[in-house]
Amino acid sequence: MTRLRAPFTPPAVLLMLYASLAVMGMLLLKLPIATREPISWLDAAFTATSAITITGLTTVNTGETFTRFGQIVILVLIQLGGLGIMTFTVRVLSAFGMHVGLRQRIALGEDLNQTSVGDLFALVKTIFVFVLMAEIAGAILLAFRFVPDFGWADGIWAAVFFSVSTVNNAGFAIFPGSLSAYAADPLVNLVVPALFVFGGLGYTVLYDLNRVRRWRGLNLHTKLMLAGTAGLIAVSVPATLALEWTNSGTLGGLPADEKLMAGWFQALTTRSAGFNTVPTENLRDSTSFMFVILMIIGGGSTSTAGGMKVTTFVVLLLATIAFVRGQDRVHAFNRELGERDILNVLALGVVTVSLFSLAAFLLILTQEGELIDILFDTASAVATVGLSRDMVPNMDDFGQLLIMFLMFAGRVGPLAFGFALARRTQPLLRYPPGKVFIG
Template identity: 40%
Template sequence: MKSLYNIINDIKKNPYQVFFLGFAAVILTGAILLTLPISSNDGKSVGFINALFTAASATCVTGLAVVNTAEHWTVFGKFVIIVLIQIGGLGVMTMTAMISFFFGKRISLKTRVLIMEERSVDELQGVVRLTRNILLFTFLVEAAGAVFLSFVFIRDYGVVKGIAYAMFHSISAFCNAGFDLIGNSMINYVENPIVTFTLSFLIIIGGLGFYVVWDIYASKNLHMLTLHSKLVIIITAILLLAGTVVIFALEYKNPGTMGNLSLWGKIQASFFQSMTPRTAGFNSVPVENYRMSTAAFTILLMFIGGSPASTAGGIKTTTAGVLLVSIYNMVRGKRDFEVMERRILPDVTLKAAAILMISMMLVMFVSITLSITEEKLGYDFLDIFFETVSAFATVGLTRGITPFLSGAGKVVLTFVMFIGRVGPMTVAYAFLRQNKNIGNYTYPEGRVIIG
């Protein structure tokens, strides 16, 4: 039997377990703080399950809430939430490096390796400089967003509260969290271009990822971008445009959403509602009033989500892109999967297929589980499926059922949010033992009929 010392050493050798347990530790710490009576306006503890759900939703930058964030939490509670959002958006190891920078300490080799794995970097060299750039870029963008939002929020809430609201929503948007302090998300600002387009800019930049933004800045020429950046930009643009057009067409006459808005207001709302499933979680119209077709289409947008190495969730744009390219090449009878004069390695396609299958199975399993545990609520399966995908993709959009979930339902969704933020493949790599007795041999082929 292994000693505790040996177990800890084994964990340190596996960066995926470090990420898993690091996020879990942050969530647990946040839950304990939010359980304290000082966090709630009524002076009573919200309960551990509700605090755990909120902490997980914030750290996993989801935005689902079991209580009204604006009304229930004190200034201390809101501060805990925004800190959890910032940690979740940047990553545990990146925040650890930031603390080391602050105290002037040297970043250890082990920490550099973990940051390299966390940021999906192939080389150890330059990791510290990269981390500094990510932190600087993040805080500059969030500060710029807060400045623009303050023009509106200071007018509506006064100087001190307006600045605080601007900072909170800027961080929440850039980290793709979707928590708000207004009480009904951005419904009050559905036709305010400063708020909607500032939040949209923050969400899109956060969802693209630092590497794509840096690649655009460094290349100076779109033709010189890496294949990764090109795929991210093209797929993001297609999803935003298609989402805007589809939502505009489906909800144009819906009085429960945007039917009573001006034409410009409908265009703004359509774009905003197309962008937030990428996985921000803000909404400028009541999502619970969506037509069934719009809700189903939004589920697809949420499931795809944002891009790798960003603050967004979902299976990621590049996963969807690689699978579509691979299917297209396979149908055409090509042995190599090619796109933009580049060949995609078979391992990348297999990993994309694995992510898709694991994600679909997890979402379906959890949806069926919730339909059993929440049967008394009487919600349609579409509503439950919507909530599940929103949690898995760390979106935060809701059809209004989250506050009414049972304790078991909240625990299940907490687990889904955690897996969605850490990543299903990271969890698999962390806990599935690898065979150390692999020899230099292969088994004979076995033929399987497909299709």
């Protein structure tokens, strides 16, 4: 019996899945029962796109504009978008009758920037278990803070909403000013960062940590991700505190202990979570520029975080160090990185930075605002972070449509976006090597 070849590549199916969910979400959010006052089609489309891409950028106030039904729609889109990058791809491939054999699993793993595919269905199961356990635990802990403040019904709903939004690194908030009212709250400042760091590590890392309990047994991707995350935290937290310590618009007016909590929170959330406990628009330009870099780096592969990924950044650093040392091989933790992995990293880095640069250039040409504000919100969209310096709500239709495209491209992945347009082919001929002088 001849097996029918699937007409679409896995990334193409992924694109269609996310686009369909965004359209469905837009239609639901445009219903009268979804909003307290009518919103435009563009606002509905923007909110749905931001939710399904787990970004968090908004053109309207989520808590004040949407009813409980509308907020439920947003939360469902967040959950689908957060789990979708791996689990729903496999489900859709199976539903479409596409055989998910070894070759397809390897191709799917490559297209989703997954370095360890192993048993894909076991990984899918792990994703569901880890995500649901984290969301339930987060909701219970946050309920201890929100129920006394808002009562049982509203408090439990707020706890559930923030827990799901946090684990999925979505950045959607139903409170005015995000979590600014809890800048000095120890529970919120511990639980929320723990949840979005958990979601941003990557499911392959969590799967590996659950499988192997000793450092020496972990795979190279997990080691690079953990080391890179620890290094970025060690740099970003002290830098944020140093830059904003005397800024009266952010940390300057807070007691020392609250400064430490707010600085800790803001440094961690920047890489993909999108929440804030201090006014983002009041950050110094130097801090904002550092945050742009952190947002572009992002979180882990096969995670709810965006950006070009921590492992991409670490491998680029390792390749640079090897070049400076005159080495023709890249090593890490007693392992050698293959040429294909390095080429993938270079391609992803170039595509991400090019997408950010081109979009920022177009927005500078067409939108009114400070340069740092445009760069900040553009990076937030490309890296699906959700932080904003209030540029997005004030953009014209072209600017908001461009931001929607950036969120979509940033979630599905710049490389997957390209893979959806053309199948990869192996050349039949190989050319003789040439010499290129660089620098």
